[in-house]
Amino acid sequence: MTDSFEKSIPSPVSRFVQVVCNECGNRMTVFDSAKTTVRCSVCGAVVAKPTGGKSIIYAKKEKVLE
Ligand SMILES: [Zn+2]
Numbered sequence: 263m264t265d266s267f268e269k270s271i272p273s274p275v276s277r278f279v280q281v282v283c284n285e286c287g288n289r290m291t292v293f294d295s296a297k298t299t300v301r302c303s304v305c306g307a308v309v310a311k312p313t314g315g316k317s318i319i320y321a322k323k324e325k326v327l328e
Pocket of ligand 1: 283284285286287288301302304305306307
């Protein structure tokens, strides 16, 4: 058997971002390229919306997690 799974898969530039909700200050982690709308688990405010690629993040970005 030949191992054809070399490192040819392009690594996505997606990351997890720690954000703070604009409405209630809840801190949470969202995926940079989420495919669904992300809402704050506390107040329900929209935190991130999907686009074709990266999400639009509406909350305040605190830091990017590697
Ligand atoms: Zn909130």
